[in-house]
Amino acid sequence: MANGRVTVIDIAKAAGVSKSTVSLVLQGSPLVNEGTRTKVNAVMRDLGYVYNRGAANLRQSSAKSKIIGVVVNDLTNSFFAELAVGIDLVVQDAGFVQFLANTSESLDRQTEVIASMREHGISGLVVSPARGSRAIDFKALVSAGMPVVAVVRPVPGAKVSSLMSDNHTGMFAAVEHLAKLGHTRIAFFGGFEDTAIFQERLAGYRDGIAAAGLGYDEGLVFACAPSRAEGAKAVARAMAADDRPTGGVCFNDAVAFGVYDGLRARRLEPGVDFAIVGFDDVIEAGTSVPALTTIAVDPQGMGRRAAQLLLKQINAGKAEAEAVVTPVRLVVRESCGVNRMKPGRRSA
Amino acid sequence: MANGRVTVIDIAKAAGVSKSTVSLVLQGSPLVNEGTRTKVNAVMRDLGYVYNRGAANLRQSSAKSKIIGVVVNDLTNSFFAELAVGIDLVVQDAGFVQFLANTSESLDRQTEVIASMREHGISGLVVSPARGSRAIDFKALVSAGMPVVAVVRPVPGAKVSSLMSDNHTGMFAAVEHLAKLGHTRIAFFGGFEDTAIFQERLAGYRDGIAAAGLGYDEGLVFACAPSRAEGAKAVARAMAADDRPTGGVCFNDAVAFGVYDGLRARRLEPGVDFAIVGFDDVIEAGTSVPALTTIAVDPQGMGRRAAQLLLKQINAGKAEAEAVVTPVRLVVRESCGVNRMKPGRRSA
DNA sequence: CTTGCAATTTGGATCGATCCAAATTATCCG
DNA sequence: CGGATAATTTGGATCGATCCAAATTGCAAG
Incomplete structure (x- = not known):
């Protein structure tokens, strides 16, 4: 005293x-x-x-620090904000607190914050890696025996656990949906070609096209930054071509909304003149006009599962890397043609 | 070793x-x-x-723990996500890391996480208080001499520093803008009546109405939860009345987008048949159709300033409570009637 | 009223860094 | 070269909790 x-x-x-x-x-x-x-x-x-936990931790293994690190590449993206909230929910319940750092896709920042978190004695780390992250960026942590869970994006070659959404199946289902509605020229909008997620989703698209008995046309793939503004530009390019698509799947919902914008700029009405499927199912997808048909990923659920996976490894004492794929599902709304539902009923 | x-x-x-x-x-x-x-x-x-910072902190004052706590009432709201990013930017540069916790407006959660953060030895706290927070919730921190900055929402009676946006001036400017465009029946949509922010914004609205020489009509105030879905319902109520408004100011942008939805449901086009001004200037405000005229608050900037204020107090060693009001500005876009601008130029 | 055993309690030693007073080494100058 | 001064270095003591072996207490049986 x-x-x-x-x-x-x-x-x-x-x-x-x-x-x-x-x-x-x-x-x-x-x-x-x-x-x-x-x-x-x-x-x-x-x-x-x-x-005084600091004093207590001095005598205990770092697994008991009751701190976990969360590193996110872009917190301003509501997908990742939801992810962080999901993690927070679970770790709070387990009596942990989280260090949350945003990297804004900067590898340097990522390296710095991870080092700083280590100094502070985190028990484990959930990371949505910045673009371009390499296995070596997590080498020190892994060899120190620290549990690490990579979410959303894989880190090729790193011996860390991972939790990814089922990108292939999701995009396959999106294409299948459009094909069933009779579309034969289906475009793919958005995403950076050098990312693993893009490749997974593109593969799902290709396989979906093939399964529908349609021919794959590279000219229908319009890659771009996964943002609303770039989505609008991408659809403009698509509609300027000779043999226009009549519908398209999007890398994510932000791109899909950009496609809305781009269509309206050409006096075309999304959902009437052009069918659109998004990916992620952000909150706005349900309230936009027209409501967006999309592949629901449930980022908050992913956050929860990632946290559970991490806590399991922390408690087990040993970090056995495992890969988990979380299911996605097609949510049919109105952007591929209005399908009226009884009010009050949610789409499945 | x-x-x-x-x-x-x-x-x-x-x-x-x-x-x-x-x-x-x-x-x-x-x-x-x-x-x-x-x-x-x-x-x-x-x-x-x-x-090992834990060991080092044992011999030092908690001001040197290099940890600050950030408690946010709703991280899924992009306004607060941006705020957190702003804080993160500044504290990372200062070599701090942040504990980030989401309370989902739960006072119990808030109490728990603050206690947990204290145990972990935070040097200071930035908090966007959960609804209904009382001075007593921060009493222990304050009397322990811990710097605390309340952002966005005030905590009546608490001896903590605060950083608020200029709600009154902002809403005043919004009303003034509509009045200048010739509107005489201007509605106010959204917000919980029992919050201090609502009262501040409503006061700005009243004063703006008065300054424009219009009569204040309580029947034009449509309070509701500040969400998109509730905003749509609110405008429905407004348009069902006898003496309809021709434009309205909204508690925030989410409500404004809800008003868009509600208008479209009645086959009215926002920006053409009805003028709308939002509040916050979230990212979507610039890309929506029509682009939303709104009061820009710059949450990321607020986050940065809050963090700077906190760091200043941490370094000063003594927590002298001070109140800062951050300026807001009207951003004119298209939701009160199209005003065409040269493409490529941003609105001021 | 012992003895035996379980139930409680306790005094260092310890974790990994910092702080401080004191010791050691280097440098300078007459 | 000697003594003073400046530049470096260093051995405990310390922060606040945990751990462990050992001590103390309580209680029932003999």
């Missing part, structure tokens, strides 16, 4: 026991007598004691 | 100096000889040394 900070020793003195006993109470040990426990707890409350 | 963890003592041994010297190197002290410093640094690199 001397300098304002209350320690176990102050509690011990005030409660008439030893600091060891106070420590046992703090840990909820069954060894301590019920009466003693009650008194110690009362004294702690009276003196306004604040547990 | 015994159990895998490298400590200052291992470094000292390997470099042939004392642990004190290693410590001085770690702190970048000018007392240590340049040659020694180089050698020690080299050894640290070779052995893969990881600084």
